[in-house]
Amino acid sequence: MIDLRSDTQTRPTPGMRAAMAAAEVGDEQLREDPTVNELQRRAAELLGQEEALFLPTATMANQIALFCLGERGGELIAEERTHALVYEAGGPAVHAGLVVRGLRGDRGRISPDDLRRAAAGADAYQPASVVVLEQTHRSSGGRVWPLAELEATVACARELGLAVHLDGARLLNAQVASGVPAAAYGRLADTVTLCFSKGLGCPLGAVLAGSREIMARAWRCKLLFGGAMRQAGIVAAAALYALDHHVERLREDHARARLLAEGWARAGLPVDPDAVETNFVGIELAPLGLGEEEAKARIAAQGVLVSVLRPGVLRAATYLGITDEDVERAVEAVPRALAAFLART
Ligand SMILES: *Cc1c(COP(=O)(O)O)cnc(C)c1O
Numbered sequence: 001m002i003d004l005r006s007d008t009q010t011r012p013t014p015g016m017r018a019a020m021a022a023a024e025v026g027d028e029q030l031r032e033d034p035t036v037n038e039l040q041r042r043a044a045e046l047l048g049q050e051e052a053l054f055l056p057t058a059t060m061a062n063q064i065a066l067f068c069l070g071e072r073g074g075e076l077i078a079e080e081r082t083h084a085l086v087y088e089a090g091g092p093a094v095h096a097g098l099v100v101r102g103l104r105g106d107r108g109r110i111s112p113d114d115l116r117r118a119a120a121g122a123d124a125y126q127p128a129s130v131v132v133l134e135q136t137h138r139s140s141g142g143r144v145w146p147l148a149e150l151e152a153t154v155a156c157a158r159e160l161g162l163a164v165h166l167d168g169a170r171l172l173n174a175q176v177a178s179g180v181p182a183a184a185y186g187r188l189a190d191t192v193t194l195c196f197s198k199g200l201g202c203p204l205g206a207v208l209a210g211s212r213e214i215m216a217r218a219w220r221c222k223l224l225f226g227g228a229m230r231q232a233g234i235v236a237a238a239a240l241y242a243l244d245h246h247v248e249r250l251r252e253d254h255a256r257a258r259l260l261a262e263g264w265a266r267a268g269l270p271v272d273p274d275a276v277e278t279n280f281v282g283i284e285l286a287p288l289g290l291g292e293e294e295a296k297a298r299i300a301a302q303g304v305l306v307s308v309l310r311p312g313v314l315r316a317a318t319y320l321g322i323t324d325e326d327v328e329r330a331v332e333a334v335p336r337a338l339a340a341f342l343a344r345t
Pocket residue numbers: 056057058059060062083084134136138167169170195197198205206
């Protein structure tokens with residue numbers, strides 16, 4: 001099977017496992033784990049913020065950020081398919097007491113006008129409170145917010161008195177794709193999440209970065225949410241290894257995603273190679289007249305696993321472990337799986 005469901009399918013490499021085995025550790029809850037401390041220092045710098053906090057997952061990082069930034073009973077504004085809105089089990093409502101207002105965006109982006117309209121719809125009793133922006137934006141296919149557009153939307157949020165969280169789970173994919181350093185995006189927000197268990201290839205781990213003052217509150221939340229750990233340097237060592245060895249190689253994932261998209265488009269699949277900016281390829285199902293489950297099953301029968309990007313669109317993701325040969329085989333196999341439906345496009 002060629003598993004293109006998600007970049008979470010990475011396995012720790014031998015080099016990463018060796019780094020984990022050799023990690024110097026201590027009690028993280030006492031802030032005595034030197035490897036965690038080193039990771040937090042490097043992550044803060046990488047994300048353009050004063051401090052960073054190591055956490056088990058990016059979901060927890062997002063939820064702690066919203067807990068720290070949001071006002072209970074206030075509104076969380078975000079593009080409607082933002083991860084924190086649709087894949088975090090209602091966390092913004094459950095943990096932070098936020099009312100979610102999802103906006104229709106363009107490639108995952110919301111404009112200053114979108115924000116102004118949304119904020120005008122709130123009132124003093126249910127005030128607009130916090131905005132979440134996602135870079136890269138998962139559900140639009142790993143699209144990259146251009147820096148100037150992100151700056152304009154953040155500036156508007158500031159004008160409106162809203163806090164800003166940047167879900168940069170795949171921020172390093174954006175860095176590699178755009179050539180803009182992660183810190184240039186990260187410094188715009190109050191808090192920034194980075195995930196290590198996606199394209200970076202770690203078994204788990206994420207960081208939340210922000211100002212010293214917000215991170216002091218976030219530290220308390222780390223205990224509150226059950227995310228304070230012990231000899232977590234074992235895992236932080238994997239993240240440090242990834243920062244040293246797995247960032248530039250994201251370029252290879254992006255190139256392979258592009259090859260997949262071009263191959264599938266040539267074979268007549270409803271795929272837009274120009275929409276592939278990072279490591280996801282979207283396959284539109286409406287032109288094929290196929291449902292998600294049937295399409296996935298037909299593709300699986302030809303030896304390739306894919307997942308759902310958003311309703312009506314399948315996702316193929318490239319990552320560490322997907323080779324050129326896998327790409328060549330998938331370029332053949334997926335059109336073969338859908339051949340009977342291609343005539344309709
Ligand atoms: C995967 C993902 C998360 C959550 O990461 P976990 O470490 O799996 O909790 C958050 N935001 C985005 C955009 C993601 O893709």
